[in-house]
């Protein structure tokens with residue numbers, strides 16, 4: 001997928017949210033073991049890949065979601081991470097969405113010259129339930145990042161982040177139900193209460209998908225198709241555009257980005273009813289949302 005960069009693949013399960021990890025599920029379908037951790041080949045250099053004209057394939061202003069089949073701060077990836085940081089530094093004109101369940105490792109994994117954080121890095125922690133929220137968000141709030149967010153996915157228990165939102169550092173919250181074998185139900189009441197907290201602090205909230213098992217008004221709905229889940233999430237009207245995030249992106253030499261070089265998100269008719277539009281880079285015709 002155009003908006004995903006997987007410099008390495010594979011992972012170790014670390015918390016409740018990992019129980020039905022989709023990476024393990026998909027690897028198993030391909031007779032692979034998700035616990036086998038390896039550095040990807042061509043994909044490793046994706047952010048700095050160039051086309052025949054010598055221009056970067058990823059345009060200035062695009063967002064790359066990093067390590068969706070692993071964790072950027074995985075211990076087994078320590079030997080590869082500095083090279084990844086160098087690409088993030090080189091592409092200071094691109095946004096990098098980092099997501100981890102290992103915030104406790106981050107401060108020892110930051111690159112030289114990190115200072116109080118790079119403008120093009122958006123750091124997120126997973127809070128699948130209240131226990132992990134109370135464990136990980138305090139660490140997130142203490143870490144030197146310019147942009148911070150929360151991902152409640154898989155959403156397997158109610159989560160309140162009111163006391164953390166008061167700090168004013170959290171700029172975006174995404175939540176979504178679980179999928180694949182053994183998917184635990186997501187309760188609409190959890191979504192509503194989390195959304196209400198975000199709206200009260202004018203923080204952008206995205207209800208990305210219901211998950212295959214969704215409880216609403218005490219009734220359980222089974223929706224295996226992701227396109228249906230996204231449509232139901234969209235129709236719930238829970239998405240909220242809060243204070244827009246501002247990423248001060250620039251070229252590696254520090255100069256401002258020329259307008260004509262900036263990525264302009266492309267949205268199709270189908271995007272008008274997609275729950276992801278509020279957090280999406282625009283359509284790249286990957287066909288994902290038709291599945």
Ligand code: SF4
Nearest residue numbers: 011012013018021070
């Ligand atoms: S941290 Fe993420 S990739 Fe790793 S096992 Fe858990 S759910 Fe899977």
